[in-house]
Amino acid sequence: MVTDRGHRFGVDRAALLLDAFEGSDRLTLKQLVRRTGLPRSSAHRMLDRLVQLRWLHREDGYYELGTRLLELGSLALHQSRVHRAALPSLHELHRVTGLVVHLAVLDGSDVVYLDKLGRGLAAHLPSRIGWRQPAVRTSVGKAMLADLPPDELDRILAVERSRRTRAVPLDVRRVQTELARVRDRGVAIDHGETIRGFGCVGTPVGATGSVIAAVSVCGPIPEVQADYLLAGPLRSAAHGIWRRYQDRGPGIAPGPRPSGSVTA
Incomplete structure (x- = not known):
């Protein structure tokens, strides 16, 4: 038995x-x-x-x-309330900016990517659905970390610090200073920390204290350096995702993926 x-x-x-x-x-x-x-x-x-x-x-x-x-992975993705709420805004964000768009959620000290939209530029980025990266290195991760209570953030930073080698220690003070800047500005920046030569600008999805995800736009660093120009479209996309997430909730009907997107 x-x-x-x-x-x-x-x-x-x-x-x-x-x-x-x-x-x-x-x-x-x-x-x-x-x-x-x-x-x-x-x-x-x-x-x-x-x-x-x-x-x-x-x-x-x-x-x-x-x-x-x-x-099973496809089923889980299409049943995701956040992902279904996000799709229209992700496509609009890509249309407006012409950059690669990501949607991610926080999982412990990592971020997990739920979607990636783009065309030719997307092929140059290794990100994909299910991709996992340390949150402190990504714009989407920083956007979500900035919303955490201090004790929860301290636990995540302790986990990340234990991952690092002595040769590349985690500068906790620098991370905390950067997250404070994210809280003030509403956007987080990644200038080649995750992918060399590419930058990303991200913003949280959800009200303060209730962030459910983050969305970002990514491209060659020269194209994302003027992050203040991207803040408006990003906030608009995040607001749309949050509104649909709240309004339709678990009753959002899964539909076909809009054509013209590239998922990697």
């Missing part, structure tokens, strides 16, 4: 194997064993089962994420 503890153990191992693919498209059994620390026989048995369930795909000795995960 399989106990609840046995089920949890199996789920934990499956999650460990799936998490190992972060940052990698394809991995061998040897690589997965090394990344997870699981015994080779246990990993092989679990991988076979994940392939059967279509959570993973196996070809030529390599494993990669399977179609079932893509289906």
Whole structure:
């Protein structure tokens, strides 16, 4: 008989194997064993089962994420209340600025990107749906961090500080000064911190103390240096997202993605 503890153990191992693919498209059994620390026989048995369930795909000795995960991820994305509320404003923001537009939410000390819109310029940016980055390095992350209560912000900065090496320590005082500037101006700036040569300007979505997400525009640094010109369109987009989020709530009907956008 399989106990609840046995089920949890199996789920934990499956999650460990799936998490190992972060940052990698394809991995061998040897690589997965090394990344997870699981015994080779246990990993092989679990991988076979994940392939059967279509959570993973196996070809030529390599494993990669399977179609079932893509289906579930797409379902979760289109059921996202924030994402559905944001789509019209994201497209309008891209139309007005001609820059790449991102929508992101805060997840612990990281940001996770819910959408990316753009055309030719988007291909030069590695960002994509599901992309995860340290919040302190991104304009969307700074926009959301600036809204946090001091104790919660301190916890996140402690996590980020523990990630850094001694060679590149986190300057907590600089981060706090920058976040204070974000509170005053309503926009956050990333001048090549995340992607070399590209800058982003972001603003929070939601009322003070109730920020639910952040939206940004990104492009070559010379095109985003005049951030005061982008603040108006950004605030307008954030206001529209927040209004639809509040007005329609969980009843927002999922619809087809507008044509002409590029998602990466």
